[in-house]
Amino acid sequence: MSAGVLFVHNNFPGQFRDLAAALVMRGVSVFAIGGEHSPGLPGVELVRYRVARGTGKDVFPLAIRAEADLLRGRHALNAARWLKEQGHAPKVIIGHPGWGETSLLSHVFPDAKQILFSEFYYHGAGSDIDFDPEFWSGDEEALIRGKAKNPVMAMALAEADAIVAPTEFQASRLPKALRERTRVIHEGIDVEAIRPGPAEPFALADGRVLAPGTPVVTHVNNQMEPMRGLHIFARALPRLLAEVPEAQVLIIGEEKTRGYGAEAPGGRTWKQTFFEPLAPQLDASRVHFLGKVPHARMLAALRLSTAHVYYTYPFVLSWSIVEAMASGCYVIGSDTGPVQDAVQDRVNGRLLPFFDVDALSQALIGACRDPQASAALRTAARETAVASFSRAKGRAAWIALLREFGVEAPAA
Known part of the structure; x- marks a missing residue:
């Protein structure tokens, strides 16, 4: 045998x-x-x-x-x-x-x-x-x-x-x-293939192109659900968009009625549940739902990112946060157990209280207004990915x- x-x-x-x-x-x-x-x-x-x-x-x-x-x-x-x-x-x-x-x-x-x-x-x-x-x-x-x-x-x-x-x-x-x-x-993850690189123009579905240097906030939420903090992220956007008029938001994930956690109420999706009530406060031309995208397009979005948001309940750590760190992103995460295994606050990213919407808004505004302030954290994030997650x-x-x-x- x-x-x-x-x-x-x-x-x-x-x-x-x-x-x-x-x-x-x-x-x-x-x-x-x-x-x-x-x-x-x-x-x-x-x-x-x-x-x-x-x-x-x-x-x-x-x-x-x-x-x-x-x-x-x-x-x-x-x-x-x-x-x-x-x-x-x-x-x-x-x-x-x-x-x-x-x-x-x-x-x-x-x-x-x-x-x-x-x-x-x-x-x-x-x-x-x-x-x-x-x-x-x-x-x-x-x-x-x-x-x-x-x-x-x-x-x-x-x-x-x-x-x-x-x-x-x-x-x-x-x-x-x-x-x-x-x-x-x-x-x-493959830290040799996934690494910092020059941002390139990013084409949107409506024909517009985001140029490198644009303040861009990224969020990957594969099943578009609250377990990965979709509701907190959504509620942080109105203040960001109002105070940083040039900011753009890229959201990657497949719109579903449920993911790992509970099902959205009324047969709706979680995206509808969280974003429709905010519609009067959001400039829809600056919030881009990319859906499920090829891996290469996700990495291109991360290279363009000014700040990357990753929140999660006490659950499995997603590969996406590690890929964001390997890409040299400025990661703003929730201070929950899974994220603490990857991010140390003010060492290689930021950790914020999960439910504090104002804290997230303020962190995103600060990142967009002064992108160079996070340079050391970006470098440290890449170093962490190579040392611990290769x-x-x-x-x-x-x-x-x-x-x-x-x-x-x-x-x-």
């Missing part, structure tokens, strides 16, 4: 793209299990599974997530059994336990070591669910439902030989009993961990 590394991810390769490709390049046997829409990766034999049915109608509501996870776990078990029949016997399984696929794999591969990626361990009280009083009704059931997302993931993590969390904050979400087996390894560093840490478990992978 061929030993190697088995990757398991609902949407393989997901966060494992660079690591899996690096192992293939180093001659390691790599195969994978993923959901039916997984895009796959060259050089990796991928078995896709398809869940044949949904959760049962009479399932206890708090057990619906567990049943869905176990359904995926059972299908992943079947895929693993097929791989075993083809002669595969992984030395190490690397998986994302968040959808249940890794929960039963030890039944098929009892001798394989498991390294599981902990993206976010859910909490009830004191986390993302009850963070924002504007959208928190005090519903105890919501807190209980949040904790009920964990059972199958916890079962998988309990069997893991090692757990990898991308940031210290995400590691801190894990139960104490699991933390001693946890390493913090961020998957990283893809090469993340890859090296992962490969070193695999060597601890017997996988022979050359360093380069």
